[in-house]
Amino acid sequence: MAKQQLVITQLYPSQMNIYGDNGNAQIIRRRAELYGYQTKTMAYNSYDDIDALTQADLILGGGGQDSGQRAILKDLQRIRPTLLSLAEGKVPMLMICGLYQLFGHYFTTRDGDKLDGIGLFDMVTVGGDRRLIGNAVVDSEEFGELIGYENHSGITTLGDNQASLGQVIQGYGNDGHGVDEGAVRYAAVGTYLHGPVLSKNPRLADWLIMRAVERKFGKTKLTPADETTRAELAKLDRFIDRARTVAKSRPQ
Numbered sequence: 507m508a509k510q511q512l513v514i515t516q517l518y519p520s521q522m523n524i525y526g527d528n529g530n531a532q533i534i535r536r537r538a539e540l541y542g543y544q545t546k547t548m549a550y551n552s553y554d555d556i557d558a559l560t561q562a563d564l565i566l567g568g569g570g571q572d573s574g575q576r577a578i579l580k581d582l583q584r585i586r587p588t589l590l591s592l593a594e595g596k597v598p599m600l601m602i603c604g605l606y607q608l609f610g611h612y613f614t615t616r617d618g619d620k621l622d623g624i625g626l627f628d629m630v631t632v633g634g635d636r637r638l639i640g641n642a643v644v645d646s647e648e649f650g651e652l653i654g655y656e657n658h659s660g661i662t663t664l665g666d667n668q669a670s671l672g673q674v675i676q677g678y679g680n681d682g683h684g685v686d687e688g689a690v691r692y693a694a695v696g697t698y699l700h701g702p703v704l705s706k707n708p709r710l711a712d713w714l715i716m717r718a719v720e721r722k723f724g725k726t727k728l729t730p731a732d733e734t735t736r737a738e739l740a741k742l743d744r745f746i747d748r749a750r751t752v753a754k755s756r757p758q
């Protein structure tokens with residue numbers, strides 16, 4: 507029987523990729539394959555054919571400097587209705603830092619430039635005077651302890667009814683005060699955590715894959731494809747555990 511295929515689309519990988527955020531696609535790809543799915547990775551850059559989005563089973567976007575965010579802005583407004591309808595249709599998405607900010611209503615840079623977002627997350631971001639840099643740990647009800655690295659000047663304020671991804675244990679989080687971090691709506695997750703974040707947070711990676719296979723194939727569980735891949739996943743998990751322990755022991 508032919509393997510079922512998942513299409514993973516990277517959003518603006520040319521401009522929005524810092525601290526290895528594009529690596530999230532490789533991690534999703536590898537894990538999905540170990541669970542027995544075939545994968546196809548597509549890139550959507552400015553003015554590309556919209557098919558890379560409409561065919562996507564999972565969409566990933568990374569962080570970027572203010573200049574990168576400015577560069578994609580016009581196109582982002584062009585594809586805004588498509589992204590919103592995919593999000594409403596529960597296509598799983600993971601947006602990091604720069605794209606996380608632009609999935610809110612707007613990001614005003616330190617220079618006073620107002621960059622309009624797509625408004626999927628009910629939140630606004632304003633560039634501050636200091637950069638919020640360091641190793642971060644977040645406690646999330648759904649995903650356990652999330653570990654990553656943050657570097658942003660933007661201060662994000664969530665609307666009253668906007669769910670966060672979790673509570674900050676170590677780090678600055680959305681608003682710089684170490685309270686909440688990230689945002690979740692439908693099956694879309696936004697976070698300031700780089701890393702690439704999925705390298706140290708397999709629960710989040712598997713949740714995204716699960717949402718995709720549930721939506722596309724009606725599956726309710728992820729299981730290793732066979733004994734070899736089961737052993738491979740267990741080995742991978744041991745490495746990840748070690749990486750998490752080392753990352754967690756680092757000072758902020």
Ligand code: GLN
Binds near residue numbers: 524569572575602603
């Ligand atoms: N340019 C944005 C900020 O500084 C996002 C940075 C990032 O993606 N790491 O807040």
